[in-house]
Amino acid sequence: MFTKKFFKTKDECEVTFELNVENAEQVVLVSEHNGWEPIDMKQAKNGPFRTKVRLPKDGQFQFRYLVDGSEWHNDEAADAYWANEHGGDNSVISTAN
Numbered sequence: 001m002f003t004k005k006f007f008k009t010k011d012e013c014e015v016t017f018e019l020n021v022e023n024a025e026q027v028v029l030v031s032e033h034n035g036w037e038p039i040d041m042k043q044a045k046n047g048p049f050r051t052k053v054r055l056p057k058d059g060q061f062q063f064r065y066l067v068d069g070s071e072w073h074n075d076e077a078a079d080a081y082w083a084n085e086h087g088g089d090n091s092v093i094s095t096a097n
Helices: none
Strands: 001-005 012-019 028-032 039-043 048-058 060-067 072-073 081-082 089-094
Touching: 012 060, 028 048
Parallel strands: none
Antiparallel strands: 001 012, 012 048, 028 039, 028 060, 039 048, 060 072, 060 089, 081 089
């Protein structure tokens, strides 16, 4: 799940990415917006893992969540899903306002 926050004075969209997964030690966001470099997500006390990212407005960005270094998860609230070169799909977020 994610939430988008648009700014009136900036050409950015602040996105809070969130994944609720039980018994996970680590969750990272992996996205094309930064060359697919993993971003650590922090877990709220007994709650979901979260991170905030600022993305350019009017774009579309592929992403996935990697749980414990081995399980890939898509976002069920994604704006779209695009096929990837590994035979699966990537989640897509649109930052059009």
